[in-house]
Amino acid sequence: MSPRSRTPRTAAASAPWVRTRLRTAPGAACAFFLLVLVTAFLAAAFPRSVDRYEGQGLRHDLDVVEPRRSVLEVSGPQPGLELPAAAREEAVRGATMAAAQRRILDALPDPVRADAAQSAYGVRTSDPVAAKETWLPRPYGIDPALTYVTQSALPDHATLRTGSWPKARGQVTMQTREVEAAVTEATAKALRIEAGATVAVPTRGGGKVTVRVTGIVAPKHPKASYWSAEQLLRTPSLVPIPSKDSPRYYWTAALLLPPDAGPALLATTGQPELYWRLAPDSSRLDSRDVDRLRTAVASLEGGPGLLTMRQLAGDTVTVTTDLDEILASYDGMRAAIEPVVTVAAVGIGAVAAVVLLMTGGLIAGRRHAELALLRARGGSLAGIGGRLLAETAVTAVPAGALGLLLAVLAVGEARMLPAVAGAGAVVVLVCAALPLHTALLHRKHQLHGARDDLATARPSRRRTVAELTLLVLAVGAVAALRRRGTDSAGGTDLLVSAAPVLVALIAAVVLVRLYPLPLRLALRSVARLRGAVGFLSLARAGRSSASGTLPLLALLVALTTAAFGGSVLAGVADARDDAAVLATGADARISGPGDSVPLPAALIRAAGAADGVREVVRVQIEYGVSLPPAAGGFEDAKGATLIGVDPDVYARLARAVGLGSFPAGRLKATDARPEKGRPASKDRVLPVIASPSVAERLGDGARDLQSLAGDFKVRVAGTVTRTPAVSDTSFMIVDASALTHRQTTALLLTGDRPDAAGLREAAADAGKGFSVQLRSEQRASYVDTPMQNGAERIYLAAIAAGAGYALLAVLLSLLRTAPERTTLLARLRTMGLTSRQGGRLLGFEAMPQALLAAVGGLLVGRATIALLAPGIDLVHLALSTGPGSSLLDTAPLRTDPWSLVLPALGVIVLAAAVAGAQAWWAGRRGSITELRAGDSR
Numbered sequence: 001m002s003p004r005s006r007t008p009r010t011a012a013a014s015a016p017w018v019r020t021r022l023r024t025a026p027g028a029a030c031a032f033f034l035l036v037l038v039t040a041f042l043a044a045a046f047p048r049s050v051d052r053y054e055g056q057g058l059r060h061d062l063d064v065v066e067p068r069r070s071v072l073e074v075s076g077p078q079p080g081l082e083l084p085a086a087a088r089e090e091a092v093r094g095a096t097m098a099a100a101q102r103r104i105l106d107a108l109p110d111p112v113r114a115d116a117a118q119s120a121y122g123v124r125t126s127d128p129v130a131a132k133e134t135w136l137p138r139p140y141g142i143d144p145a146l147t148y149v150t151q152s153a154l155p156d157h158a159t160l161r162t163g164s165w166p167k168a169r170g171q172v173t174m175q176t177r178e179v180e181a182a183v184t185e186a187t188a189k190a191l192r193i194e195a196g197a198t199v200a201v202p203t204r205g206g207g208k209v210t211v212r213v214t215g216i217v218a219p220k221h222p223k224a225s226y227w228s229a230e231q232l233l234r235t236p237s238l239v240p241i242p243s244k245d246s247p248r249y250y251w252t253a254a255l256l257l258p259p260d261a262g263p264a265l266l267a268t269t270g271q272p273e274l275y276w277r278l279a280p281d282s283s284r285l286d287s288r289d290v291d292r293l294r295t296a297v298a299s300l301e302g303g304p305g306l307l308t309m310r311q312l313a314g315d316t317v318t319v320t321t322d323l324d325e326i327l328a329s330y331d332g333m334r335a336a337i338e339p340v341v342t343v344a345a346v347g348i349g350a351v352a353a354v355v356l357l358m359t360g361g362l363i364a365g366r367r368h369a370e371l372a373l374l375r376a377r378g379g380s381l382a383g384i385g386g387r388l389l390a391e392t393a394v395t396a397v398p399a400g401a402l403g404l405l406l407a408v409l410a411v412g413e414a415r416m417l418p419a420v421a422g423a424g425a426v427v428v429l430v431c432a433a434l435p436l437h438t439a440l441l442h443r444k445h446q447l448h449g450a451r452d453d454l455a456t457a458r459p460s461r462r463r464t465v466a467e468l469t470l471l472v473l474a475v476g477a478v479a480a481l482r483r484r485g486t487d488s489a490g491g492t493d494l495l496v497s498a499a500p501v502l503v504a505l506i507a508a509v510v511l512v513r514l515y516p517l518p519l520r521l522a523l524r525s526v527a528r529l530r531g532a533v534g535f536l537s538l539a540r541a542g543r544s545s546a547s548g549t550l551p552l553l554a555l556l557v558a559l560t561t562a563a564f565g566g567s568v569l570a571g572v573a574d575a576r577d578d579a580a581v582l583a584t585g586a587d588a589r590i591s592g593p594g595d596s597v598p599l600p601a602a603l604i605r606a607a608g609a610a611d612g613v614r615e616v617v618r619v620q621i622e623y624g625v626s627l628p629p630a631a632g633g634f635e636d637a638k639g640a641t642l643i644g645v646d647p648d649v650y651a652r653l654a655r656a657v658g659l660g661s662f663p664a665g666r667l668k669a670t671d672a673r674p675e676k677g678r679p680a681s682k683d684r685v686l687p688v689i690a691s692p693s694v695a696e697r698l699g700d701g702a703r704d705l706q707s708l709a710g711d712f713k714v715r716v717a718g719t720v721t722r723t724p725a726v727s728d729t730s731f732m733i734v735d736a737s738a739l740t741h742r743q744t745t746a747l748l749l750t751g752d753r754p755d756a757a758g759l760r761e762a763a764a765d766a767g768k769g770f771s772v773q774l775r776s777e778q779r780a781s782y783v784d785t786p787m788q789n790g791a792e793r794i795y796l797a798a799i800a801a802g803a804g805y806a807l808l809a810v811l812l813s814l815l816r817t818a819p820e821r822t823t824l825l826a827r828l829r830t831m832g833l834t835s836r837q838g839g840r841l842l843g844f845e846a847m848p849q850a851l852l853a854a855v856g857g858l859l860v861g862r863a864t865i866a867l868l869a870p871g872i873d874l875v876h877l878a879l880s881t882g883p884g885s886s887l888l889d890t891a892p893l894r895t896d897p898w899s900l901v902l903p904a905l906g907v908i909v910l911a912a913a914v915a916g917a918q919a920w921w922a923g924r925r926g927s928i929t930e931l932r933a934g935d936s937r
Contacts, residue, residue, distance in 0.1 A: 022394070028363070033399045035359060035808075036430055039352050040403030041410075042801055043422030046345055046794070048407060051414035053790025054334060055286035060786050061330045062282040062323075067225040069322035072114070072300065074104060074309050075275040076317035078123075078266055088266060089173055092274065094152065094259030097121045101152075101276050103312040108278070109296040109305050111289040118225040118279035122150040123262040125270025128252055131199050136191055142241070142250035144191060146199065147232060148211065148265055150257045154182065157226045161185060163195030163215035168260035174267045177207065181255040182215040190236045191253055199255070203267045211255055225279035230254075276313060280323065286413065287334070290327060297323045336876035337791050340568065342497040344798040347561030350501045351805045353429060354554040358812045360433030371438055385435035392431050400427035467509045474502035478867050500864050504560040507860040508553040511852055551813035552853055558806035559857030559903050560864050565799040566899020567865050568874065569792065575878035575891030580779035581657050585724035586617065586748035588756075589773040590763060595621040595726075597769060598743040606762035607747050611755040617653050617748040619725045620644035620709065620736055627694065628703040640694045642707050643725045644736035653724055653748060660720030662689050667717065669738035687717035690732040695719045698732075710740030724748055782879045791877055803903050807910050810853075814846060814914045842915035850911035854904035861900050869893040 022029050062070055079088040090096055101121045105114050128145030136144050155165055166180035183193050193213055200208040219227045219234050227234040236253035257265070265272040285293070299305035300319045310317055364371070374384055404423040408416070477499035590607055592599065608616045624639040651664035669686045685702045695716045702713040714732065723731055725746065736742055749759075756774050763770040783789060825842070874891040 022391075029395055032359065032363075033395050035356070036396045036399035036426065037403045037406075039356065040400040040423040040426045041407050042348070042352065042403075042797075043426045044404045044407035044419035045411050047418035047422055048411040048414035049790060049794060050338075050341065051287060051418070052411055053786045053793075055413055056786035056790070057334070058285055058287055058290065058330055059282045061326055062280060062285070065322075065326055067223075067228040067279065068230065070280050070326065071225055071229045072112070072278040072280065072297075072319060072321045072323070073229075073275060074278070074313055074317050074319050075273055076314045078272045078274065085174055089263040092123050092150075092262035092266065092272075094150075094262070097123075097259065097262070097274070097276075098152070100313045104276055104278070104309065107308050107312055109299060111285060111293050112296045112300070113281040113284065114278040115225070115281040117156075119277060120152050120226055120229075121274075121276040122152055122259060123265050123272050123274055124149040125265060125268060126273045127269070127271045129201055129268065129270045133199055135197075137251060139238070140241075140248040140250065142248060144251035144253065145239070146201075147252070147254045148181070148201065148257055148268070148270060149230075149233060149254050150259050150262045150265070151226075151233065152259050153226075154217070154256055154258075157221070157224075158182075158184075158217035158219050161216045161218050163213075166214050166256070166258045166261075168258045172261050172263050174263050176209070176264045178210040178212060179257055179261045179264045180214045181211045181257045182217050183213055183253070183255055184234045185216055185218050186235045187253045187255075188216045191251060201268050201270070204269055205267070207267075209264055209268060211257070213255070217256075225277075229277050229279070274314070274317075288415070290331065294324065294327050297321060297327070333785070333787055333876050336873075337787055339497060340872065340874070340877060341791050341794055343500060344561065344565055344568075344795050346497045347500055347557060347564065348798045348801050348805075350498075351554055351558045351561060351802055351809075352426075354557065355805045355809055355812070356426070356430055357433050357437075358551060358554060358809060360430070360437050362812050362816050363434055364437045381439045385439050388435045388438055389431055392434050396427050396430040400424070400430075467506075470502065470509065471506050474499070474506045477502050499868060500560050500564050501557055503864045503867065504556040504860055505553060507856060507863075508556045511556075511856045512552060551809050552849070552856070554809035555806050555853035555907060556857055556860055558802040558809065559853070559900075559907070560861050561802040562799050562806070562903045563857070563861030563896070563899045564864060564868075565795045565802070566896040567893055568795055568872075568877075569799075570896035570899070571874045571891055571894045572792065572878040574894055575874055576779050576782045578891075579782060579879055580775045581659060581724070582722070582727055583778045584773045584775045585659070585726075586653060586657060587751050587775050588613070588749040588754040588759060589746065590749070590759065591746040591771060591773075593769045594623070595745050596623070598745055599747060599770070600766045603762055603766035603770065604744060604747065606765075607749060607759060610749075610758045610762065612751045612753040613749050613755075614751040615649070615653075615749070617649050617724075617750070618646065618736075618744040619650070619746045619748060620739065620743055621725060621745045622707055622709055625705065625707045625732075627697045628705070639730075640691075640697075641726050641728050641731040642705075642709060643723065643731055643733045644709060644739050644742065645725070645733060646737070647735055650724075650733070653750060654720075656750060657724055660689075660723045662718050662720055667733060667735055669735040683713060684738070685713040685715050686734050686738050688714045688732040688734050689718045689720055689723075690716050691723075691729055692719050692721060693730050694732050708741060712738070712740075788877060799899070803906065806903060806907060810850070810907055810910050811914065813849070814911065846911045846915045847908075850908050854907045857904050857907070858900055862895060865893055865895050 079091040081088075083091075098121070101119070105116060105119070108114060125148045128147050130143040131146050132143060138144070163182075166182045168179070172179060183191075187193065193216075195213060195216060197213045199211045199213070201211055203209055221227065222234055231237075232252065232254045233256065236251055238249040239252050240247035240249050262272075296305065300309065301321070301324070306319055309319055371384060375381075400423045403426075404419060407419055407423070480499075590599065590603065604616070604618065607613065620643070622642040622644075625642045626639050645667075647664040647667040651662055651667070655661040667687055667689055669684075688698075690698060698714060698716050700716070702715045705712060705714050714734070721729070723733060725731075725733075725748065753776075754774065756772065756777070759772045763772050828841075869892055872893045874893065878891045
């Protein structure tokens with residue numbers, strides 16, 4: 001007996017289902033693998049990208065803020081006078097203070113962490129002590145006030161320039177009458193201190209403590225927390241004394257003593273206090289730590305954390321910091337940006353889900369006959385669905401895992417769980433789509449060749465109820481978004497964020513219902529023509545499957561998402577442009593301190609001759625001009641800004657920058673100009689262009705006005721809300737030629753690219769205090785936070801992904817019926833149809849749905865932006881802190897025509913290109929292959 005005959009029948013080899021299917025269609029499997037891979041990557045990368053830019057934004061906000069605001073300072077008064085002198089001295093020695101510093105660092109509640117290298121401790125005189133030495137500078141005859149500080153670890157943070165490091169000679173006590181100190185180079189230069197100089201500090205008993213300066217040092221990192229938490233340590237300051245006349249100034253500075261010199265300060269009159277200054281370490285913080293960080297800071301300022309600090313450093317210490325304000329500002333920006341980003345995420349997620357469902361539908365449609373045969377031969381839905389699930393999972397699970405891995409590698413510093421959930425959702429949707437679609441399609445036996453035309457289909461009651469439900473949800477989402485915006489007290493509202501998707505969904509339903517009407521009208525018109533191509537194409541377009549709602553939905557959602565995303569980016573760009581214009585008034589601005597110092601003639605000529613400057617607008621600005629009493633007869637301290645300009649030139653500038661344009665003729669004061677050689681009359685009346693508030697104060701008649709530029713009467717000739725010269729909302733513009741005392745206090749320059757270096761050099765040559773502002777530089781300053789940059793990158797990715805999925809939806813829609821169209825062309829060619837006519841036939845057949853999607857996308861995108869614009873404010877996404885950011889109250893959503901038109905045109909072009917390519921390919925293959933006997937296609 002042969003070995004084959006001895007093999008049991010039950011062990012007969014059978015080809016595995018999954019392997020057979022993959023080997024039968026490897027190209028389709030690879031394409032499916034790539035689609036799932038890209039979608040899983042996007043689904044996993046989105047939450048990780050949000051986590052990363054939020055974490056970077058938190059660290060950025062903590063790092064860029066001034067150290068004096070971010071440090072945690074534990075401070076307390078000097079040891080109690082009731083204690084023995086030895087105990088008081090021991091409490092302020094360097095070793096005792098260092099031990100307390102270590103205990104404080106160890107006791108900080110998580111996630112508060114301190115940078116030990118930049119943290120410091122010591123004793124300082126809380127009340128600056130007046131220095132009587134005659135050699136110290138006194139600009140206004142006032143003694144300089146000096147602060148004495150025993151800052152720790154001075155040699156580690158400074159470089160010795162002159163002399164030697166200060167040291168404690170022997171054991172310093174309250175009776176010690178001479179100690180050493182060091183000063184920074186800036187302090188030595190400003191106060192003319194040299195190594196060896198001495199300063200006498202009065203004591204409470206009437207004696208003196210001599211502080212000898214032994215060294216002059218230079219900070220290694222001046223902007224670091226060690227030196228900048230209290231800037232007086234490195235840089236002296238002129239302090240004004242308020243007075244009715246001009247203010248008077250005196251110097252204040254700090255002298256740095258060694259840590260063990262603290263007991264000597266206890267005898268002085270400077271009210272010494274102890275401090276431990278902790279620089280925050282933000283290197284390991286992320287967005288998940290915000291709530292715990294806020295709780296920990298609150299605990300340190302007035303809760304259990306404060307009690308712990310008092311146990312470690314003294315019963316009377318307090319903890320002060322501005323970290324809570326920094327966190328509140330961070331939360332405000334995150335809360336404003338997060339809902340806007342969620343709108344983009346929901347839109348692209350909906351498009352991706354629809355495309356994945358279309359892919360499952362395409363696969364099921366291609367295998368409809370095969371699955372129907374299995375069902376007819378007794379296959380159960382569970383058995384067929386299980387085979388399809390295994391077949392899909394073999395491709396989808398590795399693709400999803402690889403997409404997750406690529407997202408983790410591409411986007412670091414983020415949580416893993418949301419990314420796993422996103423990629424897992426994609427895999428689950430893909431694996432469930434094909435089996436469920438098959439189960440729904442084959443649960444009942446269907447007649448072979450039954451028509452499912454879009455033009456003749458009648459929606460069922462269930463579909464009508466579902467459509468009405470979606471309509472109610474869409475109306476509710478749009479109404480909620482318009483009423484309260486994207487902000488939600490409990491976080492992001494997904495219903496509000498899904499408003500664009502719901503609007504697109506309703507539009508798709510409406511368009512599908514209306515689609516047969518214009519198609520029938522067009523078919524009647526074409527039926528009268530002699531050619532058969534137009535009639536055949538429209539007839540076939542009308543016989544397209546009723547399941548065409550899904551491709552149309554994908555296209556509308558993708559086009560709406562792209563339009564919304566493009567409009568968000570356009571609104572952000574416009575808001576930054578507007579804020580930059582408000583801050584500078586023109587392409588460049590040159591002014592002196594407070595816009596009150598006249599500009600030299602040489603500077604005006606140099607500005608006009610600089611490269612890139614097209615026109616120079618000379619402006620005279622005077623702030624605080626008293627207005628006449630109001631109609632009620634009472635006076636108030638509210639003043640206005642007087643702006644003297646050349647009417648023609650200034651009106652041209654206002655029109656160019658879009659700020660308060662007005663007819664130049666209204667401002668010209670031809671009859672009110674002072675005559676040469678004669679004093680100007682106070683009764684002359686000057687027309688003014690005023691802001692609404694000033695116009696209301698001045699009324700309709702001529703009112704007296706007194707200013708440094710002259711005394712005259714004014715009459716309101718027009719109103720504007722904004723003007724380029726100033727950012728105030730209380731101003732009046734007059735003809736400068738009618739002013740008695742004319743001068744130029746600011747220059748507004750227009751031009752394509754003004755030479756910033758040349759302008760700044762001219763301003764520096766003119767003297768101190770003259771500054772140059774460029775609108776381009778001001779605009780760039782509004783994009784300086786990782787959260788802003790990250791949100792913009794997400795929107796750019798959403799637009800690109802939406803466009804890609806839209807094109808893929810077109811391809812899938814055309815591929816679904818590609819075999820049928822190829823067979824049709826083969827049959828028609830046997831009847832004399834030429835290749836060119838075949839291309840036109842397929843192109844005309846694809847155009848109705850492509851035009852429906854493109855025109856519908858344009859209308860829906862425009863309508864969505866119009867509906868949602870009142871509820872979306874982009875000011876936080878557009879602007880960061882800086883001049884001009886506070887001047888812009890709102891940044892509304894604005895329509896971007898390119899984001900509407902380009903994707904719609906892309907849909908039409910792609911549909912035509914695919915139809916033409918298919919016609920060309922079918923012509924090359926010939927008709928024999930397509931018309932084989934017994935072929936069911």
